[in-house]
Each structure stands twice: as C-alpha cells, then as structure tokens.
Amino acid sequence: MTTMMNHPYHLVEKSPWPLTASLGAMMMTTGLVKWFHLNTMLLMLVGLMVILMSSYQWWRDVSREGFNQGCHTLKVMKGLRWGMILFITSEVLFFFSFFWAFFHSTLSVVMEVGGHWPPTSILPFNPFQIPLLNTIILLSSGVTVTWAHHSMLENNHSETEQALLLTILLGFIFTALQTMEYMEASFTIADSVYGSTFFVATGFHGLHVIIGSIFLFVTLIRHMNNQFSKDHHLGFESSIWYWHFVDVVWLFLYSFIYWWSY
DSSP states (O other), X not given: OOOOOOSSOOOOOOOSHHHHHHHHHHHHHHHXXXXXXXXXXXXXXXXXXXXXXXXXXXXXXXXXXXXXXXXXXXXXXXXXXXXXXXXXXXXXXXHHHHHHXXXXXXXXOOGGGTSSSSOTTOOOOOTTSHHHHHHHHHHHHXXXXXXHHHHHHTTOHHHHHHHHHXXXXXXXXXXXXXXXXXXXXXXXXXXXXXXXXXXXXXXHHHHHHHHHHHHHHHHHHHHHTTOOOSSOOHHHHHHHHHHHHHHXXXXXXXXXXXXXXX
C-alpha cells in the first residue's frame, strides 16, 4: 500500500543543528561570564565556534532543501517569510528595551549624574563627524542593496553581484569606523548610565551590522553559484529585509543617542 503526500507543507528531516546551536549558545554565554570574572576566553571562543559551525550547516541544509530538493513550495515560502518577519519584530523589541533605558535616564535626570544630560564629566561624540559619516554609509548601503534586489528581479546577474559586493564593502567600512570611534572614546561602558546605554545600544547594533554583512556574503556566494532566480530568491529577500532593519535602527540611534544627546 502506498501513501501520497497531498499537502503543500515541507516536513523537515531530523536535524542535530538546533541542539548543537543551543549548546554552543550556552557555552558562549557561560564563557562570557568566565571571561569577565577569570579573564579567560577559551570557553567563549569554543562556544562561538560551535554556533558558527552549526549555523553554517543549518543554512546549508535549508539551501539544499530549497534549491536541490525543491521542497520550498509557495506555502512553505510564505511560512518562511512570516518567520523572518517575526524574527525582525523580536529584534525591534530587543532594541526597544535599550531605547526605553535611554529615554528613562534622559527624561528624568537624577542628581547622581549631575542633574543634566549628558552626565557631568562625559564628553560625547560629535554627531557631525564619524557618526554622520557612518549614517551616510549605511543609507548608501540601503540604496545598493535595493539596487541588487531590482537587478535580481530583472535577471541581471552581473549587476546583482556588483551591488551585493558594494553593500558588503560599505558594511565593512561602517564596522571599521565604529571600531575607530570606540578606540577614541573618552568614556567607557562603566562611566555612568550614559556609557552603559551608549555602548550597549551601539555595540549591539554594530554586532547586527556584522551579522548582516555575513548574511549578505552568504547570499553573494549563493548568487555566484546560480542558486537564485527572479521568482525564487527567498534567502536573498530575507537578507535585504534584515539589512534595512539595521539601517532603520541606526537612524534612531543617530538621531537620539548621538545628535539629541550632544
């Protein structure tokens, strides 16, 4: 007796990657605590390596399911799109907590920080120097990634590749400039609530820029291997959505934490 699959859903095979990624995350966070208190990075680096290897192989399996096996039907792609939308929504709420802490400290300034914002002895960054340059760079990267998407829709392989390369380059320049800014900072994360909110908010955004750049790099490799078409490029769309999210968050960071606090 034979059975037929008469539904459009893709039932995934058993996969070890959720388990290994969870173990890697536990090792990395435990390793961070160990690094802070015992000044040893070994466990954190092992956990980070496990996460990266699990992510690579998990991405590889999903790519194979969609490109080689043809398992990503329209119904499956709709579910994946909603998954990405909900993930970005969770990231928005993640940054919302940082802005909540920032505005709570800014709009009800206490005497312990000098009765005004920024706190006494804090010399904030000039928003019209590196922060403004980084804003221009990220906005430009939003233009180039949109150019890449339109080139994909027009089946223009070479322009899509060029636009993706340019976007990744702009992301790298942004990260390099932010690293220079941190090295030249006159305050640290331990310098009052201003230092804490500044470095946590901008630091996590910088981490998201790095993750987004890796996401786009993986997309570029897949595009060079002809794994996308104008009608089937969900992974490409997801990387674009994520990059635009990074752009929008930076606009809020620049407007309030850099410019408004200056």
